[in-house]
Amino acid sequence: MEHMRSSLRHGSRPGSGRATGGISLVEVMIVVTFLAIVAAICIPSISGVVSSSNYQTAQRNLNYLNGAVISFNESNWELVLAASPDIGDEQAIFNSLCYRASMNPSPGSPYLPPTARLVATSDTSTYRAMWNGRMFSIVVPGSNGTGLDLMKIMGSSVQSGSATPVPRSP
Secondary structure (H helix, E strand, O other): OHHHHHHHHOOEOOOOOOEOOOOOHHHHHHHHHHHHHHHHHHHHHHHHHHHHHHHHHHHHHHHHHHHHHHHHHHHOOOOOOOOOOOOHHHHHHHHHHHOOOOOOOOOOOOOOOOOOOOOEEOOOOOOEEEEOOOOEEEEOOOOOOOEEEOOOOOOOOOOOOOOOOOOOOO
8 A cells, every 4th residue: 555655646546657747749749739720720810900091091091181182172273193103103192192281271171180191102912002083992912003001191100291382373
């Protein structure tokens, strides 16, 4: 009986000669396999959520820009510039939306908040807003074209952009 107590204290089964306190290699492999299966199921779902979130942010910022364009058009004159392949149109429109005349300001101006900054990019890995002649349209990742970076334009940690006012037409 004393031998049995001694064996149990040291972690071995009576008569087996083998310790029972640890886990076997097979058990470790089963756990690792299970975790790999769970990761294989979860990782694509998580990346889809991030992609969907980026699109929703870009769409929200695009709607905000176009809302500012509509407000500007109602208070001033219609912003109409021919679309061009460079950032010139987007720069002019953006500056017009940020401008507030100190003498006789337009109602509602500026149409974009002071935190809005112009961040022009041709990076094909981000969503961009491109001027189409009357409104901004979205350029999805993977497409060529220069436009305003929709992922940075309304953020507080954006780069500074130029804010040269665009004069009012008579």
